[in-house]
Amino acid sequence: MDDYPKTEVREGLVSVIVPDLTKYVVGNRPEPAHAPVFYNPRMEVNRSLSIAIINGYTSYLNKSGITVCEPLSGTGVRAVRYAKELNDVSRVVANDISEKAYELIRLNVSKNGLSDVVTAYKDDANNILLRVAREGGCDIVDIDPFGSPQPFIENSLRAVKDGGLLCVTATDVGVLAGKYPLKCVRRYGSLPQKFPFRFEVGIRILIYLIARYALSMDYGIQPLVSFLDGHYYRVCALVIKDRAYAVETLRNLGYAYYRPRTLARGFIQGFPLPDTVRLRLAGPLWIGRLWDPEFITNYLVRNARDYFSDRAKELIELIRDESLAPNVPYALTTEVSRDLGRELPVKDVINIIGKLGYQVSRSHFHIKGFRTDADLARVKDVIMEISK
Ligand SMILES: C[S@@+](CC[C@H](N)C(=O)[O-])C[C@H]1O[C@@H](n2cnc3c(N)ncnc32)[C@H](O)[C@@H]1O
Incomplete structure (x- = not known):
C-alpha cells in the first residue's frame, strides 16, 4: 500500500x-x-x-x-x-x-x-x-x-x-x-x-x-x-x-x-x-x-444516538424546533433592533414576538436568526415602544 x-x-x-x-x-x-x-x-x-x-x-x-x-x-x-x-x-x-x-x-x-x-x-x-x-x-x-x-x-x-x-x-x-x-x-x-x-x-x-x-x-x-x-x-x-x-x-x-x-x-x-x-x-x-x-419530530429525533458529538445532537434539536415554524424566510435581530441603537439578544426578540401571540422559533441558519409569521415592521415598533 x-x-x-x-x-x-x-x-x-x-x-x-x-x-x-x-x-x-x-x-x-x-x-x-x-x-x-x-x-x-x-x-x-x-x-x-x-x-x-x-x-x-x-x-x-x-x-x-x-x-x-x-x-x-x-x-x-x-x-x-x-x-x-x-x-x-x-x-x-x-x-x-x-x-x-x-x-x-x-x-x-x-x-x-x-x-x-x-x-x-x-x-x-x-x-x-x-x-x-x-x-x-x-x-x-x-x-x-x-x-x-x-x-x-x-x-x-x-x-x-x-x-x-x-x-x-x-x-x-x-x-x-x-x-x-x-x-x-x-x-x-x-x-x-x-x-x-x-x-x-x-x-x-x-x-x-x-x-x-x-x-x-x-x-x-x-x-x-x-x-x-x-x-x-x-x-x-x-x-x-x-x-x-x-x-x-x-x-x-x-x-x-x-x-x-x-x-x-x-x-x-x-x-x-x-x-x-x-x-x-x-x-x-x-x-x-x-x-x-412529522418526519423530524417522530423519526429523526428518535434516531439521534448518545454517541453522536454534542454538535450533531444540538443541530438535531435546533432543526426540530425550526421545522415547526412557518415557511417564511428567517429574520435577524439586527433588522428588528435597527432603530434601537443597540442589538437585542435573540431570546429577548423571541420572547417579545411570542407574547404578541405569533409563532416564532430560533433559526439554525444564523446565530442572530429567528423565524416568525409576525409582521416585522410591527415587531420593530413594539421593541421601540417597550424600550422607551
Ligand atoms: C469530500 S471527499 C468525500 C468525503 C467522504 N464522503 C467522507 O464522508 O469522508 C470527495 C471525494 O470525491 C473524490 N472524487 C472527486 N471527483 C470524483 C469523481 N469524478 N468520481 C469519483 N470520485 C471523485 C475525491 O477523490 C474525494 O475523495
Missing part, C-alpha cells in the same frame, strides 16, 4: 485508518484537502446526522434491507459507518476515483469486518451511478463532494429508486449564498441575493437545482431535512418517480423577495417568473417546506 503518514481514529461505532492530519497543516490548522486522501473530522456531524436521517427514513417508510450508494467515499468512513450503524442495511456501494482512496476504503471495510456488506470500486462517480441505475437502483444515494454536487445530480436521480432518498452535500456555500452571484447563475441557473436571509436563499437554490433535474425526468422531490452547518449545506429529499408528483413539485418553485424599508419578505410562486412582479428577487428557487415536520 502507498506510504504516507496515517493514523487510526474512532468515529461513531467504527475505527478507521485515515491520513494523519497533523502532517498536513496550513497556517496552524489541519487542511483535509491537502492530505493524499480526504478526511475531515468536522464532518462527523454530517455523517452522524445522515445516520439518524436514514434510520428515520427506514422506519418512516417501513423499509427493510436498504441499499446505499456513496460514489465519492474518500477514506470510506461514511460507507463503513453506514454499513455498521444503519438499521437493516443489506448493501453499501463505496467508490472513489483516487487509487489511494480506493485502497483506504478496502482497508477500512476489511478492518471493520464489513466485506459482506460494502463493495468498493475505483471509478468515476457518474459511471458508478449509471451502473447502479442499470442494476435496479439503490434506496439511498449520498453525494458528498468537494464543492458543488451539480455534476452528479442528474445521474444520482437515475440511481435512486422510486421513493428513495437522495442526500446531497454542497460546500460551495459562498457561491449559493450570494458571494459570487454570476458563478451561481452559471452553476445553478439561479440568481442569489445578499438578503439578510441569504443562507436560506442558498439552500433553496440548491434544492431548486435538484428539483429542476428531477422535473426534466418527470420526477418529483420532497425535502425531508435540509440544514446548514458552518461550511456546508446538506439536503435529504425523497424522490418520487411519478408525473403527477412532478407537477406538484413545479408548484414549489418560485422566487424570494425582500423589502429593506418594511422588512417584508416572502416567496412568490411561479416558474418561470410571473411577468407582473416588480421587486428585487432571488431565484428561481425552492419555495416549499425545507423539512417534513
